[in-house]
Amino acid sequence: MMKAIIFDFDGTLANTLPLCFEAFRQVFKTFDNKNLTDDEIKAMFGPSETGIIRNNLLHAHKEEAIEYYYEKYSELHKNLVEGNAEILALLTFLKESAIKIGIFTGKAKRSLDISLHALKMDGLFDVIITGDDVLRPKPDSEGLVKALTLIGVDNFEAIYVGDSDADIVAGLQADVYTIGVQWLPETQTAQFSEQPNAILNSVAQFKPLWLANNFLRTKAL
CATH class of the missing domain: 3.40.50.1000 (HAD superfamily/HAD-like)
Incomplete structure (x- = not known):
């Protein structure tokens, strides 16, 4: 049983995957000036969002980027999920x-x-x-x-x-x-x-x- x-x-x-992809995309565009595809973002999956940003973002202001991710995640949630x-x-x-x-x-x-x-x-x-x-x-x-x-x-x-x-x-x-x-x-x-x-x-x-x-x-x- x-x-x-x-x-x-x-x-x-x-x-929620489209939301995750878009929030990450905006983070990497804003901080590293990179345009990432969904597949490129998916390849980073494993750690939490904070781990993904800390492990993959080149920009020095990683904590600021993490806050930006959550801001976008919350802001876009209603329209994307x-x-x-x-x-x-x-x-x-x-x-x-x-x-x-x-x-x-x-x-x-x-x-x-x-x-x-x-x-x-x-x-x-x-x-x-x-x-x-x-x-x-x-x-x-x-x-x-x-x-x-x-x-x-x-x-x-x-x-x-x-x-x-x-x-x-x-x-x-x-x-x-x-x-x-x-x-x-x-x-x-x-x-x-x-x-x-x-x-x-x-x-x-x-x-x-x-x-x-x-x-x-x-x-x-």
């Missing part, structure tokens, strides 16, 4: 089913809090682990193991849901049932290099899987 479902955030619970009624309904259903739900994301807490508030997801989650809470970012499973430890759930009783290769590797490394999703307009991975236990192409596929308790290893839907 599964007792917990941990979700990635960007590209999994919210279509729409709430998803299906995902919110799924989270509400799981919460009402007494399942523990959580987030393990590479995002920093500051940007995640902005998005959770804007998308009316405040207070839904039993555990949240961000990029600020780990020493080793995804694909390392440190944050996922930490999340399960905090809520007292064993790996064989847990599911991890994500949209990127790093999510899948982290889930498999932690030996939890791992679901790859491609159910939002923008996802980090079009084709997974590691095979998750299941692949879902729509939010509507999740609830029947859950109700059937059909969590067999290696199953594509």
Whole structure:
């Protein structure tokens, strides 16, 4: 019996990738005069936003650039990110089913809090682990193991849901049932290099899987 479902955030619970790309693009254009593509920005993913800027920005004023990123992230959120009624309904259903739900994301807490508030997801989650809470970012499973430890759930009783290769590797490394999703307009991975236990192409596929308790290893839907 599964007792917990941990979700990635960007590209999994919210279509925030276009927002992340644009906020980073404005930072690197403003401070380094570089015009970065989405793929160039995606290649930097792993650390939190602060880590990405500190590791990749050439400009000396990195802390100023980090503040500028959060300013743009907050400013552009309303226009670039729409709430998803299906995902919110799924989270509400799981919460009402007494399942523990959580987030393990590479995002920093500051940007995640902005998005959770804007998308009316405040207070839904039993555990949240961000990029600020780990020493080793995804694909390392440190944050996922930490999340399960905090809520007292064993790996064989847990599911991890994500949209990127790093999510899948982290889930498999932690030996939890791992679901790859491609159910939002923008996802980090079009084709997974590691095979998750299941692949879902729509939010509507999740609830029947859950109700059937059909969590067999290696199953594509």
